[in-house]
Each structure stands twice: as structure tokens, then as C-alpha cells.
Amino acid sequence: MLEATAFWVVEPGVGALRSEPLREPRDGEVLVRTLRTGVSRGTEATVFAGRVPPSQRNRMRAPFQEGDFPGPVKYGYLNVGVVEQGPPELAGRTVFTLFPHQSAFVVPPAAVFPVPEGVPAERAVLAGAVETAVNVLWDAAPLLGDRIAVIGAGMIGCCVARLARGIPGVEVTLVDVDPSRREVAERLGVGFAEPDSAPHDRDLVVHTSGSEAGLRLAMETVVTDGEVIEASWFGDRPVTLTLGEDFHSRRLTLRSSQVGEVSPRRRDRRSHADRMALALDLLRDPAFDALLTGSSSWRELPEVLARLAADPGPELCHSIDWSDA
Known part of the structure; x- marks a missing residue:
């Protein structure tokens, strides 16, 4: 045996x-x-x-x-x-x-x-983290020349930032409370900022920090009529958002992304196996x-x-x- x-x-x-x-x-x-x-x-x-x-x-x-x-x-x-x-x-x-x-x-x-x-x-x-990042970007659908912020320089956030960097003309900034993440961002070829100096008016913001403060920052830094992709998982922790401020007047969208299912944008023509094979190739x-x-x-x-x-x-x-x- x-x-x-x-x-x-x-x-x-x-x-x-x-x-x-x-x-x-x-x-x-x-x-x-x-x-x-x-x-x-x-x-x-x-x-x-x-x-x-x-x-x-x-x-x-x-x-x-x-x-x-x-x-x-x-x-x-x-x-x-x-x-x-x-x-x-x-x-x-x-x-x-x-x-x-x-x-x-x-x-x-x-x-x-x-x-x-x-x-x-x-x-x-x-591979699992890169597969998640692929799905996040399929959900987010960034465009050429977009100004993108990724809030939370953990494993998923870093993978999202590196993959997004490959889109021509984009400007990618990793945002994290830990200043030592600047070196990681440099190795990934993307910008870095601490929360107090995070750039605003981002065309797309991906939130991966798993913190309430990070999600609030994502809502503050996205452009009017923009979209925040929530890729964190909070477990059993409650989250409070100040939706009574400019959430409605700026017509913001908050949308979840989760790796358990292939993004609806690709589900009719990509399988889980296709997505994993892509992640490994990347x-x-x-x-x-x-x-x-x-x-x-x-x-x-x-x-x-x-x-x-x-x-x-x-x-x-x-x-x-x-x-x-």
C-alpha cells in the first residue's frame, strides 16, 4: 500500500x-x-x-x-x-x-x-493566481490606452497588473499600504503609489486588497461613469461603503469577479481548461x-x-x- x-x-x-x-x-x-x-x-x-x-x-x-x-x-x-x-x-x-x-x-x-x-x-x-488574473481582466475588459489602478499588491493584484501592462498604451499603477511593494512593482514594470498619493480619474480600477479602506479608495479614484472590479474575497467580514456621497451622481459601477466560473464575456467559447492552459503559457x-x-x-x-x-x-x-x- x-x-x-x-x-x-x-x-x-x-x-x-x-x-x-x-x-x-x-x-x-x-x-x-x-x-x-x-x-x-x-x-x-x-x-x-x-x-x-x-x-x-x-x-x-x-x-x-x-x-x-x-x-x-x-x-x-x-x-x-x-x-x-x-x-x-x-x-x-x-x-x-x-x-x-x-x-x-x-x-x-x-x-x-x-x-x-x-x-x-x-x-x-x-498558475492559479494568473488564471484568476486572466478572469479578472476578461471581466474588466480594459481598452487600449486605459489608465488602470490595481489596489492591493498581493499575489492576485500583482498578476493583474503584470498582465494588464501588456496592453498597448495602458498606464498601470499598483497601490498598496506597504512601501516595500514599490520594488515588486518595478520588477513587474508598472507604477506604484501608496494610498495617499494614489492617482485619480482612472478609467478602470481593480480592487484586490481585501480591505474596506481599499474598496473605498477604489470608488474614489475611478473616473466618473467608471467601473470598479471587486476581486477580493472578504469571507465573513462585513464591509461598509459610503454610497450616500457621490456614488450616484458619478454613476459608478461596482462589479464582482470570481474565478469559479469563466467570465461571461468568454464563457461561450472558453472552458476552464482553456483558461488554465493560457495561464500556464503566460x-x-x-x-x-x-x-x-x-x-x-x-x-x-x-x-x-x-x-x-x-x-x-x-x-x-x-x-x-x-x-x-
Whole structure:
């Protein structure tokens, strides 16, 4: 009997590594040995703290989640590994899978996405974040020459900014309360501002900070008749907006974006698999390495999740090394 090591949130605020049996793959299935996993800081911190609202627990389920919120639950979706057993076209390939933190696993072939040549495993864990950014920009539909602000220089915000930068003529500014994010913005090739100096009259504002103050700033800095795309997820935290001021007179639009479904602008001609393949191809860009801010052994994962949930500090994407598991 094969065995694997997996990370579980045992109860809110408590994580543990567990050994569990791993069945042999059946015909047509793939056995993947994990190389790296990534911590999706905002969402996984919410799960770790037990702050998934009861009304959203079904929607929040990860594709290969086990257990239920608030715990015990095995959760995660940024996994890069090598196919050790499977169809000839996949055997030996490095693949991305929406699988939790686990040393090895068995899934159907349709669940794995080959990582393009030249994309290292550590960078490939960003595929989920880049996929989210693709969906945000499909929802936002920026135009040539737009002045764009991205409020919140976390992993998603940085990915949105880097992708938007590639549109001819656009001006992209990352806005964040942490001045150290300026260096990250420079590596991504975009502008940077702290909230007090955030540019106004932006044609499009994407909000990713997960803070009430950030969303208010987004509404203040978008142009009249403009649109704010809300890409944050607040969990069970209430948010207050001052809609009694100039929200109506400026005819502002606030629209949500969420990666669970392909954007309505592309849903009739792009599948989830198409979107993920695009995200992985976009990761050929080495500028995304600016988002890789920390790495730890799988042995440290319970402590790492607890620390990131309590105080992430300057971390963007913290990856977990499973190569010796």
C-alpha cells in the first residue's frame, strides 16, 4: 500500500501533517509526485482561521478537497508535480493540478495540466493566481490606452497588473499600504503609489486588497461613469461603503469577479481548461518570479500556515518544497 503525507486544518487555527493511504492508479489515471505547492495566502488564511461563511461553504470547496469547513479539512489548489504513472503522453511530465498540499496523489488525466517547457516548478505554482488574473481582466475588459489602478499588491493584484501592462498604451499603477511593494512593482514594470498619493480619474480600477479602506479608495479614484472590479474575497467580514456621497451622481459601477466560473464575456467559447492552459503559457514570463517571496520544507507547513494566517508580513507567494517527501 502506498502512503502520502498531507496537510490538514484540524480545527480553526490548528494544522497538522497526516499520513494516509494512497491507492494504486487505475487504467487511465495518473499518479503524481508533488514537487511544489503554493500557499494562496488570502483564501488559505481564511480557511485556516475558520472564517468561511456557512452560506459559502459549498461554493468554496476546492476540486480535491476532503473534509468540510471549518475542519477537519484538507484544502489547497496550487500543486506542481511529476507524473510517475499514467498515459504515455503524460508520463514524466511536470504538471499543475488543483490539488491540496500532499506529497503524492492519484487523479484523472483531465485534472492535470502540463507545464510548458522553460517554466520552473516554483513559478508554476502561480498558475492559479494568473488564471484568476486572466478572469479578472476578461471581466474588466480594459481598452487600449486605459489608465488602470490595481489596489492591493498581493499575489492576485500583482498578476493583474503584470498582465494588464501588456496592453498597448495602458498606464498601470499598483497601490498598496506597504512601501516595500514599490520594488515588486518595478520588477513587474508598472507604477506604484501608496494610498495617499494614489492617482485619480482612472478609467478602470481593480480592487484586490481585501480591505474596506481599499474598496473605498477604489470608488474614489475611478473616473466618473467608471467601473470598479471587486476581486477580493472578504469571507465573513462585513464591509461598509459610503454610497450616500457621490456614488450616484458619478454613476459608478461596482462589479464582482470570481474565478469559479469563466467570465461571461468568454464563457461561450472558453472552458476552464482553456483558461488554465493560457495561464500556464503566460508564466513563461520570468517577471512573475518577483512574486516568489519565500519557501519552506513541507515539514514546516503547519507553522508556516499559522504564521501567514496571523501576520503574512511582506510575503506574496510562499511555496512549499516537497522534493524530499
